[in-house]
Amino acid sequence: MKQLKNKIPLFCTGDIGGLTYTLTNNIVNYLIVIATLSGVLAWPDELVYGRVIPGMSIGLMLSGIYYAYMAYKLGKKEGRSDVTALPSGVSTPAMFVILYGVIMPLHYALEDPYLTWSAATAACFIGGFVEFMGGFIGPWMKKRIPRAALLGTVAGIGFIWMATQGVFDVFSDPIIGLPILLVAMVGVFGGYLFRKKFPPLVFAILGGILYALLLGRTQIDFSGVGLYFPDPVNSVQSLINGFSVIVPYLTIIIPIEIYNFIETMDNVEAANVAGDAYNIREAQFADGIWTMVSATLGGVVPNTVWLGHAGLKKSGAKIGFSWAGGVLLGIAGIFGLFTFFSQLVPPAIAAITYLWCSVVMVSQAFKHCNFKHYAAIAVAMVPPIADFLFTQITNSVGLADVWTEVLPSGVEGYTSEVAQYLIDHGVMWRGVAEVKSGAIIIGIILGSMVAFIIDKKLDKVAITSCFAAILTLFGFIHSASLGVYITSPFMIGYIIVAIISYILHLGRGKWFDAPDNFEYV
Numbered sequence: 001m002k003q004l005k006n007k008i009p010l011f012c013t014g015d016i017g018g019l020t021y022t023l024t025n026n027i028v029n030y031l032i033v034i035a036t037l038s039g040v041l042a043w044p045d046e047l048v049y050g051r052v053i054p055g056m057s058i059g060l061m062l063s064g065i066y067y068a069y070m071a072y073k074l075g076k077k078e079g080r081s082d083v084t085a086l087p088s089g090v091s092t093p094a095m096f097v098i099l100y101g102v103i104m105p106l107h108y109a110l111e112d113p114y115l116t117w118s119a120a121t122a123a124c125f126i127g128g129f130v131e132f133m134g135g136f137i138g139p140w141m142k143k144r145i146p147r148a149a150l151l152g153t154v155a156g157i158g159f160i161w162m163a164t165q166g167v168f169d170v171f172s173d174p175i176i177g178l179p180i181l182l183v184a185m186v187g188v189f190g191g192y193l194f195r196k197k198f199p200p201l202v203f204a205i206l207g208g209i210l211y212a213l214l215l216g217r218t219q220i221d222f223s224g225v226g227l228y229f230p231d232p233v234n235s236v237q238s239l240i241n242g243f244s245v246i247v248p249y250l251t252i253i254i255p256i257e258i259y260n261f262i263e264t265m266d267n268v269e270a271a272n273v274a275g276d277a278y279n280i281r282e283a284q285f286a287d288g289i290w291t292m293v294s295a296t297l298g299g300v301v302p303n304t305v306w307l308g309h310a311g312l313k314k315s316g317a318k319i320g321f322s323w324a325g326g327v328l329l330g331i332a333g334i335f336g337l338f339t340f341f342s343q344l345v346p347p348a349i350a351a352i353t354y355l356w357c358s359v360v361m362v363s364q365a366f367k368h369c370n371f372k373h374y375a376a377i378a379v380a381m382v383p384p385i386a387d388f389l390f391t392q393i394t395n396s397v398g399l400a401d402v403w404t405e406v407l408p409s410g411v412e413g414y415t416s417e418v419a420q421y422l423i424d425h426g427v428m429w430r431g432v433a434e435v436k437s438g439a440i441i442i443g444i445i446l447g448s449m450v451a452f453i454i455d456k457k458l459d460k461v462a463i464t465s466c467f468a469a470i471l472t473l474f475g476f477i478h479s480a481s482l483g484v485y486i487t488s489p490f491m492i493g494y495i496i497v498a499i500i501s502y503i504l505h506l507g508r509g510k511w512f513d514a515p516d517n518f519e520y521v
């Protein structure tokens with residue numbers, strides 16, 4: 001083992017930028033969680049600030065400290081003092097999927113915030129377990145699932161849920177929203193910096209808070225500050241109760257967590273390229289363990305390794321931003337400081353992060369894939385739209401509890417009369433319920449099939465379709481709940497596609513062929 005020529009400092013000036021990055025983005029994610037649970041769903045403060053936020057905060061604190069420890073170990077092993085810790089925090093894509101794809105429909109179905117919270121902690125725990133298992137199965141899956149299918153599906157989630165919400169929130173209060181959006185965009189999209197490399201995004205957030213405060217849109221309120229340490233016994237019991245409710249939502253939870261651990265793999269690989277040779281499996285185990293700890297204490301969204309390691313390394317960040325950020329977030333959650341932040345920060349601050357993150361997700365999908373797979377990305381983006389439409393229409397029309405039913409095919413949707421009424425009045429409803437169930441998996445399947453077609457691998461199209469048929473048989477897609485659906489028309493359709501694909505594969509080079517350099521655009 002090499003000896004460190006210079007000890008890694010616990011905190012250095014380069015860590016200030018990393019700390020700003022960690023705190024700013026995590027705090028905005030917290031505010032999104034609070035705005036959804038308290039504002040949209042009207043969960044009681046005792047539940048949001050007393051259970052959800054402290055559980056999330058302790059998980060993030062342990063995660064930040066552990067990644068600082070990983071960096072220290074790596075520096076000690078290699079005899080270096082310039083190691084940068086892996087940036088980590090709330091997984092933004094998973095957060096939106098859990099909030100809108102799991103918690104929101106559960107809330108309206110159960111009409112009990114505490115039972116919904118129990119189910120959400122179970123979902124988070126299961127997600128952490130899937131992340132942990134990614135340390136074993138991640139490399140195998142990454143080799144077999146086209147990147148375009150994975151990134152395209154997540155891009156669809158970002159575009160339909162996050163980008164729309166961001167733009168709409170900005171224009172809901174344009175006097176606040178538009179100036180903040182402009183300042184943020186010149187930094188995140190234009191690359192501008194103020195003197196001493198001060199980022200416009202940070203200026204937009206801090207300046208936006210002051211601007212909203214001066215206009216009376218927000219207020220300083222310390223009334224919610226106090227001690228909110230989670231009760232482990234109560235949280236564990238609620239977690240256990242939640243497992244009985246969450247089963248139908250595994251088709252949403254498992255795919256997004258598969259994306260999550262593959263994203264961790266990619267981000268750790270990027271750190272390796274930047275010069276810090278972290279163990280990918282250890283990082284995935286850490287994500288999973290701290291997510292499960294968070295869920296056990298009341299948290300509802302998973303942790304993950306973030307993008308941005310190369311930028312932090314270039315700015316001189318080391319290990320201080322990781323442990324210090326974790327400790328500060330832990331303190332803020334346990335002592336109720338997020339009640340103060342939620343009253344102080346205007347919705348437009350969260351809106352610019354919605355928009356920024358969604359644009360990055362869509363852009364990365366195209367940037368990190370071969371241009372010939374753009375069609376696969378586009379197709380994979382579509383199924384999440386069905387989930388969005390189903391949720392928006394059923395919630396706004398108010399018919400979910402009265403006229404929805406499990407149809408003969410196993411799909412949960414409106415009765416034929418209500419569905420036809422929607423279609424007759426111009427609502428794009430035909431097929432929405434069918435695609436909504438397991439939308440993320442369906443996006444991965446369709447994106448994979450298109451990518452394999454482009455690569456002239458029709459045998460893999462057949463294998464993918466067979467896999468889709470198996471998932472349909474057991475209710476993972478196109479079904480309201482898990483079960484056995486032997487007569488499902490979707491399963492029959494996938495089997496037919498598999499047969500046709502394999503026949504065409506056998507005919508390639510004989511009676512069926514295509515040029516290798518074919519361009520569809």
